[in-house]
Each structure stands twice: as structure tokens, then as C-alpha cells.
Amino acid sequence: xxKHILIIALIVIGTLLAVNLFHEYEHENxxxxxxxxxxxxxxxxxxxxxxxxxLQQEFKTPQDVTKTCISCHTERHIEIMESSHWNWKRVAYxxxxxxxxxxxxxxxxxxxxxxxxxxxxxxxxxxGFGMTNDEYDxxxxxxxxxxVCHDNxxxxxxxxxxxxxxDRSVNLTKVAQxxxxxxxxxxxxxxxxxxxGNNVKHGDLExxxxxxxxxxxxxxxxxxxxxxxxxxxxxxxxQLKGKLYSVSSNNTNRLFCEDCHGDLPHLDDMINRHTSRVxxxxxxxxxxxxxxxxxxAWYWSESGKLKEGKPFSEDNDDGxxxxxxxxxxxxxxxxxxxxxAWFNGKADHYILGDTIKSIPVDMNPLYGSHxxxxxxxxxxxxxxxxxxxxxxxxMLIQPKLFSDAKGDSxxxxxxxxxxxxxxxxxxVGLPYSGEYEFIKTKMxxxxxxxxxxxxQSLQCNDCHTSSQDGRxxxxxxxxxxxxxxxxxxDFIGKWILILSLVAVMIHxxxxxxxxxxxxxxxxxxINK
Amino acid sequence: xxxxxxxxRFERFWHWSQAALIMFLALTGFEVHGSINVFGFxxxxxxxxxxxxxxxxxxxxxxxxHLTTGEWRQYIPTFKNLKVQFQYYISxxxxxxxxxxxKTELSKLNPLQRIVYFGFKIVLIPLVVITGILYLNYxxxxxxNIIVISELSLDLIAILHTMGAFLLISFLVVxxxxxxxxSTPTSNIKAMLTGYEEIEExxxxxxxxxxxx
Numbered sequence: 091x092x093k094h095i096l097i098i099a100l101i102v103i104g105t106l107l108a109v110n111l112f113h114e115y116e117h118e119n120x121x122x123x124x125x126x127x128x129x130x131x132x133x134x135x136x137x138x139x140x141x142x143x144x145l146q147q148e149f150k151t152p153q154d155v156t157k158t159c160i161s162c163h164t165e166r167h168i169e170i171m172e173s174s175h176w177n178w179k180r181v182a183y184x185x186x187x188x189x190x191x192x193x194x195x196x197x198x199x200x201x202x203x204x205x206x207x208x209x210x211x212x213x214x215x216x217x218g219f220g221m222t223n224d225e226y227d228x229x230x231x232x233x234x235x236x237x238v239c240h241d242n243x244x245x246x247x248x249x250x251x252x253x254x255x256x257d258r259s260v261n262l263t264k265v266a267q268x269x270x271x272x273x274x275x276x277x278x279x280x281x282x283x284x285x286x287g288n289n290v291k292h293g294d295l296e297x298x299x300x301x302x303x304x305x306x307x308x309x310x311x312x313x314x315x316x317x318x319x320x321x322x323x324x325x326x327x328x329q330l331k332g333k334l335y336s337v338s339s340n341n342t343n344r345l346f347c348e349d350c351h352g353d354l355p356h357l358d359d360m361i362n363r364h365t366s367r368v369x370x371x372x373x374x375x376x377x378x379x380x381x382x383x384x385x386x387a388w389y390w391s392e393s394g395k396l397k398e399g400k401p402f403s404e405d406n407d408d409g410x411x412x413x414x415x416x417x418x419x420x421x422x423x424x425x426x427x428x429x430x431a432w433f434n435g436k437a438d439h440y441i442l443g444d445t446i447k448s449i450p451v452d453m454n455p456l457y458g459s460h461x462x463x464x465x466x467x468x469x470x471x472x473x474x475x476x477x478x479x480x481x482x483x484x485m486l487i488q489p490k491l492f493s494d495a496k497g498d499s500x501x502x503x504x505x506x507x508x509x510x511x512x513x514x515x516x517x518v519g520l521p522y523s524g525e526y527e528f529i530k531t532k533m534x535x536x537x538x539x540x541x542x543x544x545x546q547s548l549q550c551n552d553c554h555t556s557s558q559d560g561r562x563x564x565x566x567x568x569x570x571x572x573x574x575x576x577x578x579x580d581f582i583g584k585w586i587l588i589l590s591l592v593a594v595m596i597h598x599x600x601x602x603x604x605x606x607x608x609x610x611x612x613x614x615x616i617n618k
Numbered sequence: 619x620x621x622x623x624x625x626x627r628f629e630r631f632w633h634w635s636q637a638a639l640i641m642f643l644a645l646t647g648f649e650v651h652g653s654i655n656v657f658g659f660x661x662x663x664x665x666x667x668x669x670x671x672x673x674x675x676x677x678x679x680x681x682x683x684h685l686t687t688g689e690w691r692q693y694i695p696t697f698k699n700l701k702v703q704f705q706y707y708i709s710x711x712x713x714x715x716x717x718x719x720x721k722t723e724l725s726k727l728n729p730l731q732r733i734v735y736f737g738f739k740i741v742l743i744p745l746v747v748i749t750g751i752l753y754l755n756y757x758x759x760x761x762x763n764i765i766v767i768s769e770l771s772l773d774l775i776a777i778l779h780t781m782g783a784f785l786l787i788s789f790l791v792v793x794x795x796x797x798x799x800x801s802t803p804t805s806n807i808k809a810m811l812t813g814y815e816e817i818e819e820x821x822x823x824x825x826x827x828x829x830x831x
Contacts, residue, residue: 554659590788
């Protein structure tokens with residue numbers, strides 16, 4: 091009978107083990123299959139603009155094109171003129187500030203610092219024509235640039251430093267006849283090249299996405315789902331879903347993976363329950379800048395060196411600028427592991443006129459913490475650097491950087507920070523004491539794109555480890571199994587265990603020696 | 619001397635499967651804790667959870683068995699002879715003295731065992747089980763998309779659970795050693811395997827007399 095009991099116990103344990111060892115989820119993820127089905131269907135356009143009578147003409151100015159667009163799409167320009175793409179700002183509520191319009195004319199960054207006084211160049215990425223200064227007429231519908239987003243001919247491009255006007259080579263008629271839904275080339279023209287070059291700012295948005303492998307981006311990979319930007323960033327009345335916290339502040343109009351994939355997208359319950367506090371991107375974007383490098387640091391303080399009185403540049407082996415006299419020194423990195431932060435969808439920004447509170451200056455503090463139930467862990471690209479600020483007023487300086495010619499106080503022509511600072515600050519209506527210095531800054535760029543195929547996502551022990559290389563090693567303030575422990579409890583526990591072992595060994599040893607001595611005594615007695 | 623059935627069939631099944639489960643849970647649990655590396659974190663978590671369901675089920679059966687058979691009375695602590703029993707383990711045992719307590723069917727635990735097992739059942743197991751159930755369900759998401767047990771801090775749950783685990787394996791060490799202190803070093807283990815143990819008749823009768831009084 092004794093054997094039976096043991097056998098039953100062993101069978102129970104054996105079964106438990108076997109079920110675990112050999113059980114693999116082989117079910118197809120039906121939710122995912124449905125999504126794939128949905129996005130595999132190619133959308134057909136219902137109109138061919140090249141057949142429209144009104145577009146059979148030689149357009150002399152881009153405004154003529156806009157006028158023609160509006161002649162049929164009679165109210166669309168109104169929608170556009172309410173969008174942040176046009177206004178370059180949003181009205182937002184920020185704790186400690188109240189309600190404020192926040193956008194490119196008052197928020198600074200730590201790349202090219204700010205658009206104010208540099209509109210001529212910066213407006214290359216404004217969906218309008220003729221923004222040369224801060225007196226732009228945001229109510230003139232004719233200046234809406236329909237083509238930059240709707241050109242489907244890949245012909246259209248905005249000219250450099252043309253205040254948002256198209257390049258002179260563009261055949262406007264060809265563009266006007268091609269229009270359709272935005273393609274990745276349209277969005278990418280600005281969003282891939284922001285900061286003055288490919289992949290400079292985002293790290294997860296770059297020209298490689300125009301024809302990416304699915305290992306680079308599982309959604310956009312041309313050998314995969316081949317989705318376009320607007321498949322996710324859908325729009326209603328020209329208000330696009332999703333935004334980035336380099337300029338946004340509020341937890342509104344965000345685009346989530348969950349919008350398509352649902353709250354519980356995995357077949358495994360253990361992984362699903364992570365979704366309440368861990369954003370999808372955290373595990374599914376293990377690296378960014380997977381094809382081309384991105385800028386990780388920008389030191390303005392080193393700018394201004396000249397060779398024989400002329401600006402110069404130094405490139406690295408990949409052809410990226412490591413030094414520019416106009417901009418300073420850069421650090422580029424490829425295949426970067428993100429930093430991680432708690433984020434609840436709210437952010438603040440350095441707004442022109444703010445006095446700095448801490449060094450390095452956090453250009454866009456992301457709010458959130460473990461104790462805030464609405465926060466999730468997200469991956470972030472942190473871009474560091476130094477930039478000009480006023481020692482007396484403790485304000486970051488908006489310098490005038492761009493001008494067509496020398497003698498206009500622009501730093502990129504005259505290489506004089508005093509002149510650039512004075513001119514820039516005068517334009518934004520802030521004081522400049524005449525004393526400048528460079529101050530360390532950091533900026534947070536949530537990483538949302540370049541989602542990896544599922545088999546490349548992070549594994550449990552990438553975070554659940556006490557190793558210093560653990561992905562969440564720096565994100566403290568909460569208990570993470572496998573990483574955290576109470577050292578007191580561990581210490582006491584270990585010693586209780588050790589002392590128990592020692593105690594039974596001593597006790598057993600003494601007992602054994604007593605028995606042995608007695609036996610020896612008996613043997614000796616017998617031998618006598 | 620007489621062969622007496624001390625441990626009944628269910629009791630032995632319960633004892634050995636609980637022993638196996640606890641050892642397996644300790645192995646996987648300390649892997650989740652980061653102390654050892656056997657299966658890898660992911661598998662350790664899954665095994666630990668699976669085995670914990672087994673243990674919960676077993677405990678449910680054991681509680682039912684103890685209540686229905688009245689065997690739970692075996693664990694009511696008594697302070698009578700507790701000191702004597704303790705002294706036996708720290709001195710008498712070395713002088714080859716007789717066990718101060720005598721096993722019978724109706725009283726198979728000595729006073730020290732009674733108090734230790736009572737603590738084991740009333741404090742240690744509940745501590746590990748309750749924190750374990752909380753851990754098991756921490757931040758699960760229910761059908762209405764509401765996160766369950768999110769207000770309680772995981773620190774507390776996990777640290778108490780770890781504490782329980784350390785105490786459990788320390789208990790295990792001492793417990794296994796103590797099995798060698800029977801009439802022969804293996805007689806206790808044999809009894810737990812077969813159910814039967816040789817018991818001196820005379821003393822058994824005496825004990826019964828006492829109980830009757």
C-alpha cells in the first residue's frame with residue numbers, strides 16, 4: 091500500500107510537470123488574424139483627379155492649386171485651418187500653467203531650438219505657403235498647402251528656406267491631378283526629416299520606412315502588412331489621431347496600439363495582465379534607429395569653429411555630420427535600446443520666458459509614476475545636449491539662426507551668439523541681458539514606431555532580472571518580481587536557513603558520536 | 619510490540635504530495651525571486667503558478683479531511699510535557715533516554731510537534747497561501763476590463779511571501795532531520811510511507827487509560 095501512495099504523489103507531480111513542459115499555445119491568435127485580414131484589403135479610390143476638367147490647366151502659383159481644390163472641396167480648408175498641422179499649436183491645460191496655446195512658436199527644443207525668427211527655413215514643414223515671419227495670416231485659406239499631404243505622384247517637395255513654398259522644379263499640374271490619400275512619402279517628408287535630416291529627431295521615424303523590411307517595422311514592412319501612416323493615424327475632418335509629446339501636453343486624441351489590438355491582445359494571461367501598467371511599445375519596440383542612426387546628443391556650445399574664416403563640417407563613416415560650424419557637435423547612435431519612463435499622457439514643456447528650475451533643463455517633462463494608476467511604462471528616446479541661455483534672467487534663449495545673407499544677426503551666417511540672441515529674444519518679446527552661457531538640456535521622445543515582429547519582443551528576464559543591464563534597472567519606486575527584494579528579509583531568511591542546517595548538523599553529529607562511542611565501548615567490552 | 623496504523627491512506631497521500639509540491643514551489647519560487655537559475659524566469663513563473671493551484675486544491679481536501687475525521691484535534695497545542703519533550707531533544711536524546719511521549723493512534727504527536735505543526739498550519743501556511751493568492755491574482759484584468767488588486771502594494775505581498783518561503787524551507791530542513799529521532803533513524807519515515815509503526819503495547823494502554831480519565 092505504501093507504494094501506491096508514493097506512486098500517486100509522483101504521478102500528480104509528473105502530470106503537472108508534463109503539462110507545463112509540453113504544453114505550447116498552438117492556437118492561432120484570431121484577433122490578430124482578423125486585423126490582418128482587415129488591412130490586407132486594398133482600398134480603391136472612387137475618383138481619378140486626372141480626369142477632372144478643372145485640373146486640366148497650367149497652375150502658375152501653388153495658391154492657384156489650393157483655390158481649385160476649394161472650388162470642389164468647399165469646406166475642407168476650414169477643417170485644415172482648425173488643425174495643429176496648420177496652426178502649429180494646440181490649446182492645452184497644463185498643471186501649474188492653466189490653459190495655454192502651446193506650439194512651435196513658444197515651445198523650445200534641444201535640436202534647432204525654436205522656430206521663432208527662423209520661419210523662412212522652418213516653414214518647410216508647415217502646411218502653408220509664405221510663412222516668412224511671425225506675422226503670418228493664419229486666416230488666409232489660399233495659403234493652405236493641400237499638395238504636401240495629398241500629392242500621390244511623389245513629385246511634390248517643399249523648397250529649402252522658401253517659407254513653405256514648393257521647390258521651383260515642381261510641376262504643379264502633375265501634382266494636382268495625382269492627389270489622393272496621404273502616402274508614407276507625404277507624412278515622411280516632414281516627420282522623417284525633422285530636425286534637419288533623416289531620423290535626426292525621432293529615431294523611430296525615418297526614410298527607411300518608405301521601403302522597410304518587416305523586421306524593421308512589422309506594420310509598414312513592404313514584405314509584411316505594408317501599412318501606411320494613415321492606416322493607424324486616421325483622420326476625421328482633417329483632425330489626425332495621435333500626436334507626439336515634443337509639442338503636445340494633454341492626454342487627449344492619443345493613438346494607442348490597443349485601438350486596433352484591444353486591451354488583451356495576447357493568448358497568455360500572464361502577459362495580458364502586464365498591459366494595465368506596461369505600454370505595448372515597451373516590449374514590442376526593443377530597439378529604435380534600426381536602419382539609420384539617430385541623434386542622441388547635440389552640443390551647441392562647440393559650434394562656431396571656423397577653418398580659414400569659413401564654416402566646415404566633419405562626417406562619420408556613415409556620412410552623418412559629427413560636427414558643423416553652424417550647429418556644433420553631434421552624437422549619433424544606431425540600434426539604440428530605449429530608456430523607460432512612467433507616463434500618464436500629460437507633459438509640460440519649456441515655454442519661452444520660463445526660468446530654469448533644474449540642470450539639466452528638462453525640455454518636456456513627461457508626467458507619471460507608478461503610484462499614478464493611469465501611468466504606464468513607455469520607451470523613450472532621451473536626447474541630451476547643451477544650448478544657449480541667459481545667465482542673468484535664467485531663461486533659455488531663442489536665437490536667430492537663419493537668414494539668407496550675412497549682416498542680419500543670424501548665427502548661421504555671422505557666428506555671433508550675442509547678435510543672434512539679441513535678435514531672437516527681441517522677436518519673441520523677451521529680455522536679453524547680454525550675458526549668455528550654455529546649459530545642459532534633455533528632451534524626451536516617446537518611441538512608438540518600428541514595432542518588431544512578435545518573436546523579437548522583449549522576454550521576461552529582460553526586465554525581471556536583478557542585473558544592472560535589466561531594461562528597467564533604472565525605473566525604481568515599485569516592486570518588480572525578479573529584480574527587487576527586501577534585503578532585510580532575504581538576510582534574515584538566509585540566516586534562519588543556515589542556522590537550521592547548522593543546528594541539525596550539530597545535533598545529528600553529537601547523536602552519531604554518542605552512538606559510535608557506545609558501540610565502541612560495547613565492542614571493547616566484548617573483546618576484553 | 620504491535621504494528622499500529624498511525625497514518626491513514628489519505629494522510630500519507632496528503633503529506634507526500636504536499637511535501638513534493640512545497641519543494642517544487644520552493645525551487646520555482648526562488649527562481650522567480652532571482653536566487654537560483656533552473657528553468658528560466660518565464661517557465662519558473664508558469665510552473666510556480668500551476669503547482670500553486672495543486673497545493674490549494676490539496677489544502678482544501680486536507681482541511682475537509684481533518685474536519686470530517688476529527689483528526690484536527692491532534693494539533694491542539696498542549697503545554698503539558700512540552701518542557702520535558704524539549705529537554706529530551708537537547709539532552710535526553712544524547713543519553714539514550716526513552717522518548718517522554720508515546721505515540722498512539724489517538725495521539726500521534728508529541729507536545730512539541732503539536733505546537734510546531736499548529737503554528738505551521740495556523741500561521742505559516744496561511745501566510746504563504748494568502749499572500750500567494752494575492753500575488754497570483756495581482757493586477758489581473760476581469761471581464762469588465764477592471765484591474766483587480768491594484769491598490770495593494772506588491773512589495774508587501776511579495777516580501778511576506780518570500781518570508782514565508784524562507785521559514786518553510788527552514789522548517790523542511792529541521793522537519794526532515796527530526797524524522798531520524800524516532801525509535802530507529804528510519805522508523806518515522808517508514809511509518810509515514812507505510813502508515814504502520816511498531817508501538818509498545820503496555821505504554822499504549824497506559825496512554826489510553828490517561829485519555830479515558
